[in-house]
Amino acid sequence: MPDPAATTPTGASTYRTQPVSFVRRSRRLTPGQQRLWDEQRPEYLVDVPRAVASTSVEPTFVLDVDALFSAAPTVPAAPTVPAALAGTGVRTGRTILEIGSGQGEAVVAAAAAHPDDRFLAVEVYEPGLAHTARRAAAGDVHNVRLLQANAPELLATALPADAVDEVWVFFPDPWRKARHEKRRLVDAGFADLVARVLRPGGVLRFASDWEPYAEQVRDLLDEHPAFVAAPGRDAEGWWPRFEGRVLTSFERKGTDAGRTVRDVTYVHPGDRA
Ligand SMILES: C[S@@+](CC[C@H](N)C(=O)[O-])C[C@H]1O[C@@H](n2cnc3c(N)ncnc32)[C@H](O)[C@@H]1O
Numbered sequence: 247m248p249d250p251a252a253t254t255p256t257g258a259s260t261y262r263t264q265p266v267s268f269v270r271r272s273r274r275l276t277p278g279q280q281r282l283w284d285e286q287r288p289e290y291l292v293d294v295p296r297a298v299a300s301t302s303v304e305p306t307f308v309l310d311v312d313a314l315f316s317a318a319p320t321v322p323a324a325p326t327v328p329a330a331l332a333g334t335g336v337r338t339g340r341t342i343l344e345i346g347s348g349q350g351e352a353v354v355a356a357a358a359a360h361p362d363d364r365f366l367a368v369e370v371y372e373p374g375l376a377h378t379a380r381r382a383a384a385g386d387v388h389n390v391r392l393l394q395a396n397a398p399e400l401l402a403t404a405l406p407a408d409a410v411d412e413v414w415v416f417f418p419d420p421w422r423k424a425r426h427e428k429r430r431l432v433d434a435g436f437a438d439l440v441a442r443v444l445r446p447g448g449v450l451r452f453a454s455d456w457e458p459y460a461e462q463v464r465d466l467l468d469e470h471p472a473f474v475a476a477p478g479r480d481a482e483g484w485w486p487r488f489e490g491r492v493l494t495s496f497e498r499k500g501t502d503a504g505r506t507v508r509d510v511t512y513v514h515p516g517d518r519a
Contacts, residue, residue: 262299266396267419267431268370275373282383283376290379290392294404301370303399311341311409314391315364339363340411343443345397346418346431348496350378350390353414355492357382357390365390366410368397397431401439408445417496420456432463434470441472446516449476451488453509455500460484460508467512476511485511 275283292314295304340363344353347367357365367390369375375392382390393400418431432452440450450473454460464483467473478485487509491497497507 262302265429267421267429268301268396271371273372275376279373279376279380282380286376286379286383289388290382290390291375292391292393294393294395294400297399299396301394301396303395303402303404305399305403307404308406309400309404309409311364311366311406314366315389341366341409342412342414343368343405343410344414344416346415347378347392348374348417348494350374350381351494352416352491353390354378354381354385354387356490358385358387359490361387361389363389366393367391368393368395368400370394370396398436398439401436401443405443407442408448410443410448411445412449412451413440413444414491415450415452416491417454417494417500418452418459420454420459422456422458430459430462432459432466434466437466437470437473441470441514444514444516446514448514448516450512450514451491451509452511453488453491453497453507455497455503455505455507457506457508460510464510467510470512472514473512474515476513478511485509 292309295307296302297304340360342356342363343366344356345368347353347369348371350367353365353367357363367375367378369378369392372394375394378390378392382388395404415432419429421427421429437450444450450467452460452463454463468475476485480486487507488511500507
């Protein structure tokens with residue numbers, strides 16, 4: 247379905263020619279929420295120049311990730327391991343990108359728990375971004391930046407190569423019907439784009455309560471030359487639940503409905519692509 251999202255600088259209507267993984271939803275912010283969003287947007291929301299649609303990304307735009315966080319007080323210049331984490335294998339000063347961050351439950355909780363890491367949250371739905379900013383501000387969390395964009399476009403050109411330590415895709419829209427499967431966010435092309443932005447040794451974490459989607463992602467990453475399975479796979483070929491993910495409302499909805507949540511975790515070794 248084309249995304250009838252915007253106009254060109256000359257005012258002519260333009261459309262995406264490729265299907266996108268989201269549906270356009272109406273903006274539903276109360277006047278109070280809008281007021282808060284107006285106040286919080288300058289700190290949290292990154293300006294993204296547009297191409298054809300309101301969630302598109304102008305292809306010459308390149309994000310300066312360091313500059314985005316230059317106002318955040320606690321980010322070290324380079325990854326370091328504080329004494330408390332020495333020997334635990336946990337690095338800080340990482341850059342983590344969550345794609346389809348929804349209401350921001352996972353990304354803000356992670357940012358609060360890891361104040362020395364930097365979190366980028368990509369979401370097309372503006373009320374979700376507004377809730378995320380509200381959640382971050384309420385928790386005094388300042389190491390997260392929000393991008394309103396169609397994620398594949400951001401991955402393709404705006405993020406520099408090797409810029410990111412982890413990419414998280416938690417509970418992406420499952421597009422359950424066979425005729426809609428082509429709208430799923432994660433496919434081989436998406437994996438190529440993730441491999442471009444992940445630094446060598448970086449990690450792609452995916453979770454879904456729709457097992458056919460998790461199987462599809464696992465199969466394609468098993469075959470993908472730029473990824474190797476992370477250790478810890480169980481006898482059925484799944485990974486343990488990522489302990490850095492808080493329970494979001496989408497995950498709870500899935501488990502309440504009796505579905506099993508599947509985690510899929512791959513590493514980008516960097517020299518195999
Ligand atoms: C089912 S929700 C899950 C939200 C969140 N990850 C969670 O677990 O609570 C999927 C989210 O992905 C967003 N989304 C879908 N396609 C996207 C895309 N191409 N780029 C950015 N966000 C997208 C949707 O707007 C929606 O908020």
